[in-house]
Amino acid sequence: MQYADYVVKGVQQLQPYQPGKPIDEVARELNLNPDEIVKLASNENPLGASPKALAAIQKEFAQLNIYPDGSGFKLKAALANKLGVQPEQLTLGNGSSDILDFITRVLVQDGDDVVVSQHAFSIYGLLAQSLNAHVIEVPAKNYGHDLDAMSATITEKTRIVFVTNPNNPTGTWVDKQSLNQFLQNVPKRVIVVVDEAYFEYVDKADYPNAIELLEYYPNLLVTRTFSKAYGLASLRVGYGISSPELADLLNRVRPPFNVDSFALAAATAVLDDKDYLQQSLSVNQQGMLFLCDHLAKLGLTYIDSVANFISFALPSYINADNAFHKLLAKGVIVRPLGNYQMPQHLRVTIGTQSQNVQFIQALQAVLNEAKEI
Ligand SMILES: *Cc1c(COP(=O)(O)O)cnc(C)c1O
Numbered sequence: 001m002q003y004a005d006y007v008v009k010g011v012q013q014l015q016p017y018q019p020g021k022p023i024d025e026v027a028r029e030l031n032l033n034p035d036e037i038v039k040l041a042s043n044e045n046p047l048g049a050s051p052k053a054l055a056a057i058q059k060e061f062a063q064l065n066i067y068p069d070g071s072g073f074k075l076k077a078a079l080a081n082k083l084g085v086q087p088e089q090l091t092l093g094n095g096s097s098d099i100l101d102f103i104t105r106v107l108v109q110d111g112d113d114v115v116v117s118q119h120a121f122s123i124y125g126l127l128a129q130s131l132n133a134h135v136i137e138v139p140a141k142n143y144g145h146d147l148d149a150m151s152a153t154i155t156e157k158t159r160i161v162f163v164t165n166p167n168n169p170t171g172t173w174v175d176k177q178s179l180n181q182f183l184q185n186v187p188k189r190v191i192v193v194v195d196e197a198y199f200e201y202v203d204k205a206d207y208p209n210a211i212e213l214l215e216y217y218p219n220l221l222v223t224r225t226f227s228k229a230y231g232l233a234s235l236r237v238g239y240g241i242s243s244p245e246l247a248d249l250l251n252r253v254r255p256p257f258n259v260d261s262f263a264l265a266a267a268t269a270v271l272d273d274k275d276y277l278q279q280s281l282s283v284n285q286q287g288m289l290f291l292c293d294h295l296a297k298l299g300l301t302y303i304d305s306v307a308n309f310i311s312f313a314l315p316s317y318i319n320a321d322n323a324f325h326k327l328l329a330k331g332v333i334v335r336p337l338g339n340y341q342m343p344q345h346l347r348v349t350i351g352t353q354s355q356n357v358q359f360i361q362a363l364q365a366v367l368n369e370a371k372e373i
Contacts, residue, residue: 009110010132017126021333032331038358040349041333043168043198043309045231047283047352049266050276053232056269060261068261075259075268079239082271083211088244091251094258096197096225096238101127102250103193103221103240107159108133115153115161117145119170119340121195124162133159143303143311144172147182154190161186164195165210166202169340169347171305176208183217191246193221197238198307200229200277201284207306211241218243221250226267228308229280235263284308287350294360298367303345311337311347318370320344326369330362 004012020041027034076087093099104127108114114128118140125135134157138150150161163182166173174182179194186192194210210222225238237259240250270276288310295302295312302312314320324336324346335347348359 008130008132010130014126014130017123018339020335021328023333026328026331026333030329037331037333038351038355039333040351040355040359041335041347042233043228043307043349044233045229045280045308046350046355047231047276047280049231050270050273052269052273052276053266056265057262060265063261066261068257068259068264070257072259072264075237075264078268078271083241085211085214085241086244089214089241089247091240091242091247091254092259092264093223093238093240093254094263095227095236096195096223096240097123098236098254098258099221099223099238099240099250100124100193100195102253103160103191104128104131104133105253106249107191111157112159113153113155113157115150115158117150117162117164117167119143119167119342120145120162120164121168121197122339124160124193128160140170142172143167143170145174147174147178151182151185154186158190160191160193162193162195164197165208166198166305166307168197168307169309169311169335169337169342169345170303171307171310172303173202173204173207173306175204175206177206179208179210180213183213183220186219188217188219191219191221192217193223195223197223197225197228199224201281201308202306203281203285204306214241214243218245221246226263226270229277229284230267230270231276231280232263232266232270235260235266237263237267283352284350287353287356290353290356291348291350291360298360298364309347309349311342311345313344314346315367318367320346323363323366323370326366327359327362330365332359332362334359 023037023039072092076090080087108131110132112133115136116124128135221242223240227233300312337345
């Protein structure tokens with residue numbers, strides 16, 4: 001007997017999500033000094049956590065024996081104030097991945113459709129597949145979402161359409177007018193999830209803040225996270241913003257105490273740390289210019305990105321997976337994109353200046369070695 005024969009259908013064929021390789025794992029496997037390894041594989045904030053977040057965590061140690069506030073009252077109040085929404089519109093998650101999980105479980109069952117874009121974040125498809133739903137993947141346009149084609153695939157069976165804005169791993173984005181027009185085309189019974197994990201980084205006049213569209217589109221769920229620009233990836237805290245009605249439905253499947261006291265306290269504190277956010281955005285902006293400049297000097301083609309990472313294509317004389325492993329051996333962890341149907345691309349997170357230099361030097365060496373063969 002094999003247990004795989006007995007598990008629910010959607011799980012039988014499921015391949016787990018592949019995260020960026022952790023530093024310790026690379027150090028163990030390649031016998032490298034962990035202190036000399038740079039991880040630019042998971043779009044984490046390279047500055048370390050905000051000092052305000054660290055101070056807030058310290059205060060929580062005395063209450064380690066007490067369950068966290070399951071309603072997340074203080075964090076919701078701070079978020080509501082900052083975003084100009086009501087606390088009843090917010091759902092807190094153990095990372096924003098939690099919110100993506102809730103919305104899928106609330107809406108999707110065997111045989112339903114969810115619509116995603118090619119080259120989009122893979123979690124949506126995995127969640128839907130686990131419930132034995134059909135994942136309709138719409139071909140990308142210039143690596144970005146083709147919203148017209150996505151709305152054209154909507155049928156009676158469609159439950160959710162996922163829009164990643166900006167998209168990971170391509171860094172592409174959809175503008176205000178396109179998003180608005182798309183939302184007008186989507187029937188109200190279909191939920192549109194706009195995943196804004198990289199919202200804070202985007203500096204474009206016609207980039208839409210989807211929260212402002214909530215009053216027009218009750219079928220909209222916006223997700224954001226503290227894992228990226230706010231530098232708290234390890235604590236796992238994110239949130240959804242929606243109508244109170246939709247938030248109430250999400251809350252029905254939310255496990256009690258899904259966000260712990262450290263995460264609640266740190267997230268509340270970092271919302272107040274304008275300097276940290278400002279510095280994070282500024283380091284990112286400079287790093288983006290530096291990396292684009294140097295990738296171009298190496299003769300590499302990259303996809304224009306508005307987030308904190310950049311995806312680039314390797315030239316034909318070296319296979320991207322090969323380049324990935326050669327970079328690992330030089331202590332630089334990036335992300336291969338074979339899983340995203342971009343087998344000749346790698347994605348690199350924008351780091352601190354010294355990390356960016358380390359990456360470019362390693363990449364240059366890898367390319368030179370490949371040319372010599
Ligand atoms: C990183 C990321 C997330 C957020 O993950 P968390 O669970 O909040 O850490 C969500 N969506 C996209 C597109 C991401 O890249």
